[in-house]
Amino acid sequence: MTETRPPKTPQPDPAERGEVTIESVTHHGMGRTADGTLVPRVLPGEVVRLEADGPKVVTPAPERVAPPCRHFKACGGCAMQHASDGFVADWKAGIVATALKAQGIEGEIASVETSPSDSRRRAKLAGRRTKKGAIVGFHARASDTVIEVPGCRLLRPGLVALIPALERITALAASRKGEVGLTVTDSEAGPELHVETDKDLTEALRIELPEVAREAGLSRLVWADEIVAELAPPAQAMGRARVVPPPGAFLQATREGEAALLARVRAAVGNAARVVDLFAGCGTFALPLSETAEVHAVEGEASMLAALDRGWRGTPGLKRVTTEARDLFRRPLLTDELSRFDAAVIDPPRAGAQAQVAELSRAQIPVIAMVSCHPASFARDAKSLIESGYSMEPITVVDQFRWSPHVELATRFTLR
Incomplete structure (x- = not known):
């Protein structure tokens, strides 16, 4: 007797069930479907159902983890708590690599230094x-x-x-x-x-x-x-110096992130005797570097330079630090002013430093340590240096803004 089986019930296409597959994650941390729809809190390869109260993950990716913070779904402070640390590190390295490729640069990522949770100061x-x-x-x-x-x-x-x-x-x-x-x-x-x-x-x-x-x-x-x-001066340690920044002054977001950037800058500058620090702020790099080199610190905000100068004068044993208040966007240091330095450190705002980098290119300073908080403007400035005869060393990505789309980096340029 031949067994008779009931006909199979046709399974609806995933699209008919309102399900979509996430193809990639943008540099803002949003998942992107094949048709360009942006979906929050998802990962590549995941199948999700789009519902009124947010995406429901049907098939999770292997990199998905339980968010460590109970506020993640509602709060906009973080974008990637649902992803493993390894995925986030690779994603941030990819943001930098993509920015470089847009300028025709094949850069190498040496490492990603991620600040721990509970560390934002x-x-x-x-x-x-x-x-x-x-x-x-x-x-x-x-x-x-x-x-x-x-x-x-x-x-x-x-x-x-x-x-x-x-x-x-x-x-x-x-x-x-x-x-x-x-x-x-936070301060001391x-x-x-x-x-x-x-x-x-x-x-x-x-x-x-x-x-x-x-x-x-x-x-x-x-x-x-x-x-x-x-009630007490809110001092910050910058190398051996103690600096009291003016209200609202720039400060690196975590001590761990600052230490990672400083280590890369120190290694880049090496044994240079005379260093110019451009966009110096309150002395994040200038003061530690003055332990072994004379430093000229240039910054647009005079109040930050005054804090830097007080920190230097109050710390015995440092080499000479001079300061100059100057808008480097409108009045970059020129070639003849730069020619007396063995190395330059430059840490511009998000807009980058196109005018100042052009002068650095012409001055042909032997070593340039560049720190950036914006991969796209960094890639533009890096292209200018490379076209002027510099080689770019492997990049260290520094993740101070854990679980966010924000990316920082540091690297060294040397004359070929």
């Missing part, structure tokens, strides 16, 4: 008043909604512990419908807080805010552009 939070008091946290993705982040895995624990005090200050600083910016920075003397608000600093606030700062253990409290309380 500086971050900008948002604060809003509520009917019951105030809320402090990060914005939701592509939104002005503020998400509370107790237990945040980005910030140093001491900064997370400040949130109750930040809520109290938000209630004082924010209008009923407005928002305040709260930049917190305790956290510093810079409040960005349009609210006037009244006499009542001048009396209350120092008490709030004292109770919260703040080293310094800045309201808009005015220091309203400084």
Whole structure:
């Protein structure tokens, strides 16, 4: 007797079930489907169902992990907590490689140095008043909604512990419908807080805010552009020197990331006797380098150079450091000014340093250590140096902004 089997039930095509396959991840951390649809919190190769409340993963990728922070789905502070550390490192290295290829450069990535979780010493939070008091946290993705982040895995624990005090200050600083910016920075003397608000600093606030700062253990409290309380100088270590940056001054996001960049810069400069540090800030590189070389530090913000100079003068045993306040975008150091240096360090803002790099190319300084926080502008400037006779050494990618699309890097250029 022949066995009769029931006919197979046709299975609907995945597309008919509203499922899509993720083809790649963009440099912003968004998954991309074959038709260009962008999907958050997914990985290449995953099959996902697009639903009103967000993507549902049907077939996960091997690189998918459980997000370490319970706020990941709602908070916009991180983009890649659902991916393994190895995947994120490769993704960030790929962002740099893609930027270089767009300029026709085949660069080598030597390593990716990733700062640990709970290590950010500086971050900008948002604060809003509520009917019951105030809320402090990060914005939701592509939104002005503020998400509370107790237990945040980005910030140093001491900064997370400040949130109750930040809520109290938000209630004082924010209008009923407005928002305040709260930049917190860890320092050797305790956290510093810079409040960005349009609210006037009244006499009542001048009396209350120092008490709030004292109770919260703040080293310094800045309201808009005015220091309203400084219980102790918020010093930062820069090599052997101790520097008190002015309010709002640039600072590397993690100590570990700063150390990785500094190690690469030190190795690049080597035994150079005279070094020019362009976009020097408060002395992140200039002061450690002055332990073995004379340094000329150039920076557009005079207040940061003043902090650098005080740090140098207060540290015995350093070689000579000179400073020059100068807008390097409008007035780059020229060839004849650069010719007296054995090496240059350049760490420009995100826009890069096209005009200054052109002068470096003409000056033919033997060694250039370049640090960048924007792979695309770095690749443009690197192309200019390579076309002028320089060779680019392998690149170190430094990930200070863990789980975010932000990428930093450092490398060395030498004359061929």
